[in-house]
Amino acid sequence: MQPLLCNYYTTYRCNAKCGFCDIWEQPSPLVDLGDAERNLDDLQRLGVRIVDFTGGEPLLHPELDVLLDMARARGMRTSVTTNGLLYPKRAASLAGKVDLLHFSIDAADPDKHDASRGVQCFDALMQSVRVALEIGERPDLLFTVTNDNLEELERIYTEISYPNGLILIINPLFQYNDLGSSLDDKVLDHILAFGRRPFTYLNPAFVTFRRAGGNDPEAPVCRAVSTTVVISPFNELVLPCYHFGLDRIPIDGQLFGLWNSDVVAEHKRMEGRHEVCRGCTVNCYFEPSFATSPTTRYFWQSLPSKMNYAWTKFVLQRLDNRNGPREAMLPVRIAETDHRTAPDHSIEAVQQA
Numbered sequence: 211m212q213p214l215l216c217n218y219y220t221t222y223r224c225n226a227k228c229g230f231c232d233i234w235e236q237p238s239p240l241v242d243l244g245d246a247e248r249n250l251d252d253l254q255r256l257g258v259r260i261v262d263f264t265g266g267e268p269l270l271h272p273e274l275d276v277l278l279d280m281a282r283a284r285g286m287r288t289s290v291t292t293n294g295l296l297y298p299k300r301a302a303s304l305a306g307k308v309d310l311l312h313f314s315i316d317a318a319d320p321d322k323h324d325a326s327r328g329v330q331c332f333d334a335l336m337q338s339v340r341v342a343l344e345i346g347e348r349p350d351l352l353f354t355v356t357n358d359n360l361e362e363l364e365r366i367y368t369e370i371s372y373p374n375g376l377i378l379i380i381n382p383l384f385q386y387n388d389l390g391s392s393l394d395d396k397v398l399d400h401i402l403a404f405g406r407r408p409f410t411y412l413n414p415a416f417v418t419f420r421r422a423g424g425n426d427p428e429a430p431v432c433r434a435v436s437t438t439v440v441i442s443p444f445n446e447l448v449l450p451c452y453h454f455g456l457d458r459i460p461i462d463g464q465l466f467g468l469w470n471s472d473v474v475a476e477h478k479r480m481e482g483r484h485e486v487c488r489g490c491t492v493n494c495y496f497e498p499s500f501a502t503s504p505t506t507r508y509f510w511q512s513l514p515s516k517m518n519y520a521w522t523k524f525v526l527q528r529l530d531n532r533n534g535p536r537e538a539m540l541p542v543r544i545a546e547t548d549h550r551t552a553p554d555h556s557i558e559a560v561q562q563a
């Protein structure tokens with residue numbers, strides 16, 4: 211089977227410090243453009259359809275626009291998720307290059323969002339929404355739901371996403387490296403009901419999967435290796451997944467050959483079968499795993515939510531875009547702030563810190 215997706219880590223560095231994430235703690239370079247060009251050639255040969263330029267904070271890469279151009283020139287779709295700190299400054303250079311743009315949001319309350327992200331970033335995030343709408347982008351808002359921020363869901367929906375015609379993605383918190391926690395039953399019930407509203411996306415199969423105990427190494431649902439190529443900022447192939455990086459193999463211009471090697475074949479055989487895979491619910495890999503497993507109930511349960519997402523994204527939002535740029539409707543206090551006065555969140559500032 212051909213991999214569908216590449217999770218391309220542009221850097222592990224980040225200008226935020228979220229409590230549920232430890233990526234930002236790792237020192238890391240930025241992806242080298244020459245390496246990326248060779249890898250993207252090979253990803254195209256492997257049949258990869260979507261490249262998710264991720265991180266860390268992907269906008270810390272000063273040439274993210276070039277990476278996006280390189281992927282699109284090879285017929286691949288692109289996706290980027292950002293905390294929004296640098297988006298207002300970079301929006302013009304990224305415009306039209308990201309097929310699926312996501313802004314992460316943890317709360318509608320500025321102080322709660324900033325507390326969750328470990329830095330002041332709510333105002334920059336709202337500026338990002340405003341700038342994106344002005345230039346004709348329709349970013350999805352990506353809300354990571356925890357046991358402690360459920361009440362923020364309603365406010366984000368009614369105050370920010372729905373009035374601006376933006377999809378609110380509900381992303382259940384997952385556990386890895388002793389981070390995160392399992393979600394209470396009442397949280398799962400609530401998001402299941404919430405995810406039926408217009409302009410929301412929740413894959414209900416995630417909830418069923420969690421209630422069934424997550425991945426079972428004796429009967430694994432995980433297809434992390436088969437579906438997803440994970441590349442580190444050090445130009446390594448990470449196997450079987452970023453979150454359980456057992457092997458980090460230098461790519462050295464040989465991604466295609468490496469992918470067809472015995473080492474990767476063995477990782478495919480073992481995907482989801484390691485002891486650490488017991489109970490795993492890392493959404494990043496189960497979304498493509500469900501999508502490529504038509505013999506499971508998760509595939510069929512995912513389908514309506516995906517069709518609904520596609521309808522909203524590729525029909526409703528495109529029709530709306532024909533009316534020209536949208537003026538953002540945001541809570542007044544936030545709409546008056548100016549991102550140019552925000553602290554420096556560039557890669558240089560992060561390196562110094």
Ligand SMILES: C[S@@+](CC[C@H](N)C(=O)[O-])C[C@H]1O[C@@H](n2cnc3c(N)ncnc32)[C@H](O)[C@@H]1O
Binds near residue numbers: 231266315382385
């Ligand atoms: C790893 S971040 C990278 C992109 C960027 N730094 C950001 O935060 O938008 C991608 C997404 O994963 C989410 N995330 C991080 N840790 C998570 C966890 N333990 N469970 C679920 N989602 C998580 C973040 O909130 C973000 O929306």
Ligand code: SF4
Binds near residue numbers: 225226231233234266
């Ligand atoms: S902004 Fe993204 S990469 Fe940075 S710490 Fe938060 S979730 Fe992790």
Ligand code: SF4
Binds near residue numbers: 425450454491492
């Ligand atoms: S089950 Fe989880 S930890 Fe195991 S390979 Fe899949 S994504 Fe990685």
